[in-house]
Amino acid sequence: MSLYIGLMSGTSLDGVDGVLVDFWAGAARTMSAAYVEFPQALRDELMALQAPSPNEIEREAVAANQLAEIYAGCVAQLLAKSDMKSADVRAVGVHGQTIRHRPELGFTRQTNNPALLAELCGIDVIADFRSRDVAAGGQGAPLVPAAHMALFGKEGKTRVLANIGGIANISLLHKDGSVGGYDTGPGNVLMNAWITRHKGAEYDDNGAWAATGQEVPGLLAALLAEPYFALPAPKSTGRDLFHADWLDARLAPFASARAEDIMFTLTRLTAVSLARAIAPHGSDAVYVCGGGAYNATLMRELQAELGEAVKVQSTDALGVPPNRVEALAFAWLAYRFGERQPGNLPSVTGARGERILGALYPR
Ligand SMILES: Nc1ncnc2c1ncn2[C@@H]1O[C@H](COP(=O)(O)OP(=O)(O)OP(=O)(O)O)[C@@H](O)[C@H]1O
Ligand SMILES: CC(=O)N[C@H]1[C@@H]2OC[C@@H](O2)[C@@H](O)[C@@H]1O[C@H](C)C(=O)O
Known part of the structure; x- marks a missing residue:
């Protein structure tokens, strides 16, 4: 057996997803999965640490x-x-918790105490996966496309994986074996902020509230005018850009719009920005992972934008539940470190070359 654990806590700040995986003989067999929610006080603190304070x-x-x-x-x-x-x-x-992502300034910061984790669990810990890619001139994100290719790539088919967490990112697994990918923009982060403000809910369960709304005329175009959407790849983003103040500034001219219509329009923003990124690549299939896969309104809008020729489905169709895919990718990155093999893809992050990612904290 060749057992590795992957722990992913992402931009949604909700909790940590973990998987224990056997990578024996190149296969990836998930032995167990777990999710631990963060207490509200920690969520609030992680949110506060996203900005200077x-x-x-x-x-x-x-x-x-x-x-x-x-x-x-x-x-x-x-x-x-x-x-x-x-x-x-x-x-x-272990990914840690991103609190700043500024590759243009030469750093990205995932807070964590890997030494304490090694002490507490008695297992070698690999942490800080992004910094080496940034040191090599890359974005340090997204990192999952390499894992997606290794685990889900299919010769002769162009597959797209869309991870819809707080931020959304795509992996373009081309039929010739080449891989692309980048962050497309907001995933759930703006939708969550909006429903929390208006309903006190953490997220729009299954997209039910958005489904009661209609698109606010002019708002989607105003949101899509954000220059990030038009930037060429390689590119990555985070809460550093897409935060509540960003949203409020763009909503100001639409003060009379109904809250549910804004909710629907924000759902459309995620779907449309993803579809615009995916459509030019002529994919055979789109597989969605991350919590956004559980939002039926979002999935419906993404399917509508891409058209019926491209089937949109969750990664359940590939045998991996959507909420496990990213943790699986970080188990794979740890496995790559264990084999002293590179984990980044310069074609995705823009780094000067392939690098072994992560730092080891021995048990
Ligand atoms: N049943 C559901 N209905 C609608 N949305 C859901 C549902 N379950 C989860 N989500 C959304 O998914 C989010 C969590 O997604 P996920 O765990 O993939 O994010 P993350 O890993 O923190 O983010 P990132 O990929 O950006 O690092 C929740 O905050 C919520 O917006
Ligand atoms: C800096 C950072 O934490 N980026 C995350 C974030 O969440 C989604 C998107 O933005 C992606 O770029 C990345 O996570 C995934 C796991 C990645 O690196 O592929």
């Missing part, structure tokens, strides 16, 4: 320790569910 260094360190404790709890669940011991696992690949 007082006493950041100390607050970040405290939040990092809390994260490590939660990650260790997730690891314990994964071991218990698969009846494995820590000594059976080669390494934990």
